[in-house]
Amino acid sequence: MSLIATAPSVRAAAQERTVGGEARLLYRAVVLLIGALHIFAARHTITTDGVAYFDVGDALMRGDWKLAVNATWSPLYPWLQGFVRWLVDPPVTHEFALAHLVNFAIFTAALFSMEFLLSGWLDYLQLRRQGPVHRHAWSALAYGVFLVGTLALIEISLVLMDLTFCTFVLLAAGLLVRIHNGERLSRHYMLLGLACGFGCLTKGPFYVVAFSILVLTLMARAVPLHTRLKGAAAAAAIMICICGPFVAALSLKTGRLTVSDNGWLNYGWYVNGAAYRHWQGGEPNTQEQIVKKRHIVPMDTGTPKQPTRRADGAIPVYEFGSPLQCTYPVWCEPSYWYEGLKIQMHPWQQLNRLWVGVKFLKGHVANLHPMQMLQSDRLPFLFTTFLLCYWVHLAIRDGFQRHGALLIAVVAAGLAVQLAVYIEKRHLGSMLVPLFLGLFAFVRFDRHSPRIITAALVLLLLPGQIQHLVAAAESMRQQSPKEWTIASEMRRAGVEPGATVASLTYSNPVHAKWARLARVRIVAEVYTSAFDSSESAFWKAPVEDRQKAMAAFQASGATAIVATKAPDWAHAEGWVPVGDTGYSLYKLGTL
Numbered sequence: 001m002s003l004i005a006t007a008p009s010v011r012a013a014a015q016e017r018t019v020g021g022e023a024r025l026l027y028r029a030v031v032l033l034i035g036a037l038h039i040f041a042a043r044h045t046i047t048t049d050g051v052a053y054f055d056v057g058d059a060l061m062r063g064d065w066k067l068a069v070n071a072t073w074s075p076l077y078p079w080l081q082g083f084v085r086w087l088v089d090p091p092v093t094h095e096f097a098l099a100h101l102v103n104f105a106i107f108t109a110a111l112f113s114m115e116f117l118l119s120g121w122l123d124y125l126q127l128r129r130q131g132p133v134h135r136h137a138w139s140a141l142a143y144g145v146f147l148v149g150t151l152a153l154i155e156i157s158l159v160l161m162d163l164t165f166c167t168f169v170l171l172a173a174g175l176l177v178r179i180h181n182g183e184r185l186s187r188h189y190m191l192l193g194l195a196c197g198f199g200c201l202t203k204g205p206f207y208v209v210a211f212s213i214l215v216l217t218l219m220a221r222a223v224p225l226h227t228r229l230k231g232a233a234a235a236a237a238i239m240i241c242i243c244g245p246f247v248a249a250l251s252l253k254t255g256r257l258t259v260s261d262n263g264w265l266n267y268g269w270y271v272n273g274a275a276y277r278h279w280q281g282g283e284p285n286t287q288e289q290i291v292k293k294r295h296i297v298p299m300d301t302g303t304p305k306q307p308t309r310r311a312d313g314a315i316p317v318y319e320f321g322s323p324l325q326c327t328y329p330v331w332c333e334p335s336y337w338y339e340g341l342k343i344q345m346h347p348w349q350q351l352n353r354l355w356v357g358v359k360f361l362k363g364h365v366a367n368l369h370p371m372q373m374l375q376s377d378r379l380p381f382l383f384t385t386f387l388l389c390y391w392v393h394l395a396i397r398d399g400f401q402r403h404g405a406l407l408i409a410v411v412a413a414g415l416a417v418q419l420a421v422y423i424e425k426r427h428l429g430s431m432l433v434p435l436f437l438g439l440f441a442f443v444r445f446d447r448h449s450p451r452i453i454t455a456a457l458v459l460l461l462l463p464g465q466i467q468h469l470v471a472a473a474e475s476m477r478q479q480s481p482k483e484w485t486i487a488s489e490m491r492r493a494g495v496e497p498g499a500t501v502a503s504l505t506y507s508n509p510v511h512a513k514w515a516r517l518a519r520v521r522i523v524a525e526v527y528t529s530a531f532d533s534s535e536s537a538f539w540k541a542p543v544e545d546r547q548k549a550m551a552a553f554q555a556s557g558a559t560a561i562v563a564t565k566a567p568d569w570a571h572a573e574g575w576v577p578v579g580d581t582g583y584s585l586y587k588l589g590t591l
Contacts, residue, residue: 023140024143027139030143031146031147032111034465035104035111037469037472038157038468039103039156039157040100042157043096043097043100044097044481044484045157046483046516047158047159048508049073049159049161049331051327051328051332052073052078053073053081053159054078054099054516055327056068056070056078056082056326057078057080057081057082057083057085058082058085059326060075060079060082061083064325067326067332067333069253070332071250071253071261071335072262072333072334073262074161074203074204074260075201080102080164084098085099095517099159103159106164109167110146110163110170111146113171113174114143114146116174117170117433117434118138118437119174120175120181121138121174122135124181124403125441129403129444134445134450136454137445137453138440140450140453141387141437141453142433142437143457144387144457145384145387145437146432146433147380148380148383148384148429148432150163151380152378152381152429153364153426153432154166154430155426160426161203162427162430164202165199165203165205165206165430166429168199169199169209169410169430170433171199172192172195172196172199172213172410173213173407175188175192175195176410179220179231180220180222180406181222182223185227188231189235192217193234193237193239193242194238194239194242196210197238197239197240197242198242200239200243201242201243204260204262205417205418207259208413208416209413209414216406216409217231217235243259247259254335261335263421264341265341266421268338270353271346271349271350271353271421272299272344274341276530277330277530278308278310278330279307280304280308281302281307281340299344299346302340303340304339305339306336307337308330312548313548314542314545315538315548316527317552318524318525319524319557320337320524321500321556321557327521328515330507350420353420353422357419357422360423360425360428361428364428365385366385380461383456383457383460383461387436387440390452391440394443394445398443400442400443401442401443401444402442403441403442404441404442405438408434408435410431410434411431414430415427482514482581483514483517485579485581486518486581487515489579489581489583490518490520490578490585492579493576494585495520495560499559500521500556500558501515501521501558501561501562502524502560503561504526504537504538504561504562504563505533505535505564506525506527506530506532506533508530524552524553524556524557526549535563535564539566553588554588558588559589560585560586560587560588561586562578562583562584563583564582570584
């Protein structure tokens with residue numbers, strides 16, 4: 001009787017598994033194609049963080065350990081990019097494209113890590129629900145959320161380390177799920193140690209994720225207690241063996257035990273209100289000097305041990321040519337300039353920052369203003385909003401279950417620190433897949449779910465990819481990208497590789513990219529704000545103040561001053577146009 005009754009369910013489960021497998025192959029092909037389009041369209045662009053990564057990777061390859069062991073930028077991604085660049089030795093004009101090729105390889109690894117997590121999660125649910133799961137529905141959910149997380153939140157077209165972080169989060173979560181399933185335990189514990197070790201070398205917050213995952217392995221009730229203890233200890237030992245040497249080297253360099261200074265810096269900037277660049281210490285910051293105006297209480301942030309050097313004069317000129325040997329020393333290791341920063345806990349300021357983080361999370365995962373999203377070209381974010389609405393519908397109709405807590409705990413660990421200090425959408429993107437897999441484990445899909453989620457995926461995600469197809473096609477007709485043009489014109493104007501230049505504005509968003517390609521170093525700049533790229537502080541100043549600022553530039557070791565847009569009258573004072581770029585150059589030898 002029972003065999004007859006269960007035969008249809010067994011056949012249905014087998015059919016569902018076959019359909020889910022076929023759908024997964026299709027989803028995989030579509031995701032890889034879309035990812036390739038995004039990366040190809042942006043292959044000649046780079047972020048300012050990417051310039052810092054390049055400098056750190058180059059430092060490793062030339063044996064400059066003081067810069068390669070970096071207290072701000074975790075090592076794995078910059079070192080990987082540096083090694084590949086050293087191995088291939090591309091021409092200068094193609095090193096950005098090579099970085100994007102590495103990104104596509106990481107994107108592929110992240111996709112397979114997501115599939116690894118998904119397959120283990122479906123087995124996890126099937127074991128606990130004692131019946132088949134809707135594999136097609138779960139595939140549509142997972143691949144759709146993966147696309148939103150990597151394309152719209154992390155933005156794989158940018159050269160950032162978050163995609164690598166996402167890869168190890170998904171891999172470690174997949175191994176955790178398999179341990180809870182009781183599968184081939186010794187191998188999974190060893191692989192978990194490897195994933196956590198390399199994950200910690202990818203980004204500082206992974207230490208919190210790794211700790212939470214190791215604790216969660218001890219809660220795998222399907223595994224005998226002594227096996228759990230031995231396995232967790234082995235995983236922790238492997239993790240320490242991988243990340244321990246870097247932590248030791250970094251602690252030796254800074255003179256204090258640390259795994260990364262990134263969280264400490266962000267706390268100083270976004271919670272305590274330390275000056276965002278060129279921190280000089282001294283008196284407490286005013287409200288105008290604080291990065292985000294919502295901070296409540298300006299406070300004394302301490303005294304820097306080795307600040308950037310402020311020149312005398314009405315125009316704020318800062319010099320930073322030594323000791324860091326890189327394209328833009330202010331950003332290739334910010335923690336160096338902030339040594340001495342004093343962190344203070346202020347309850348109301350901390351609560352305010354946490355509230356900002358929660359509102360950010362709501363705006364990117366559950367935005368209930370569809371027209372606003374459509375008008376701002378953020379259609380993919382409506383997919384997660386739709387999923388949350390559908391989740392509420394299923395919960396109200398069928399009630400809650402209790403199977404999603406495992407992955408939600410991983411997400412909570414990954415987002416807790418960033419919500420309390422500083423969060424960007426790329427931070428959220430790494431946690432989006434485990435977040436939605438965990439949420440939907442609390443409800444039960446019905447027979448309509450595969451079609452409903454697939455339809456939402458097609459309607460909300462795929463239309464936006466047309467513009468990336470157009471952008472990829474247009475990029476093939478594009479002449480030299482802007483940064484290449486500026487770098488080559490600077491060379492024609494006499495700025496040779498190895499030269500030192502000064503800027504009339506905050507250099508990071510304006511000059512760092514072409515300076516990297518031109519192989520020049522930025523050693524001084526006029527700085528008023530990180531959010532003001534105008535040069536009015538220089539051009540509107542009296543002539544005697546401008547002369548004093550130019551003398552300060554020359555004293556910093558700069559051989560030329562670069563302006564993004566010099567007024568017409570400046571050409572009579574010796575400023576020379578740089579080709580058709582709109583930039584102008586003043587050679588300090590003529591001062």
